[in-house]
Amino acid sequence: MSTTTTDSTRSNGAATGGRGIAAAPVDPWTYRSLAYLLLAFPLAILYFTVAVTGIATTLGLSITLLSPFAFVTALLGPIAFVVTLLMFVALAWLDGAVTEGLLEADVAPGFPDTDDGAVAFLRELVLGRATWLGAVYLVWKTLLGFVAFVGIVVGLSLTANLVITPLYYGEHVVLAGWYPIDTFGRSLLAAAGGVAIGYVTLVLVNLGGRLSAIVAEGLLTARE
Secondary structure (H helix, E strand, C coil), rough: CHHHHHHHHHHHHEEECCCCCCHHHCCCHHHHHHHHHHHHHHHHHHHHHHHHHHHHHHHHHHHHHCCCCCCHHHHHHHHHHHHHHHHHHHHHHHHHHHEEEEEEECECCCCCCCCCCCHHHHHHHHHHHHHHHHHHHHHHHHHHHHHHHHHHHHHHHHHHHHHHHHHCCCCCCCCCEEEEECCHHHHHHHHHHHHHHHHHHHHHHHHHHHHHHHHHHHHCCCCC
């Protein structure tokens, strides 16, 4: 009972994200979510590379079944397919560990049971729910990694540039290609806009962390 209560509390904490959305800039959850979303970018590159390589290799070996070396590719094609699925399962487990560590999400990625022999293991690997939910999760996480990285870099860079505008304003400073920041008053407005953009960026980061925890708990939790 105590374990169930702890897991439920942990899951609810991940879903609600600490102090709430309005307090995102001072909520430690926001900065854990920021680290998580930034880390998602190199992981997205890894997932994309593994998926493309595995799928291309499997399809390539399948197409060459019509070649004179069909007897070799008949063996290598299924092996490449199984290895690709194993990589999906392993990467889903890796990402689940990262999500659990940074966002305290209650995840438990499934892995095919090896106790009933190789045939049962391969059947569960190829047809099992956990394998394909893990693959769907990796697609989601790849998209999230690319989108989040671009959004965070653009948002925080724009925030930094606008906030320090009062330090270097002048006729040479033009906002959005047409609005000159040539007075101290305009520079203060630009700085205020930078603060607003930074606030919105952190709110979105906070929401991104919450959404990531919810999706991970939905897709990476093994169920009977």
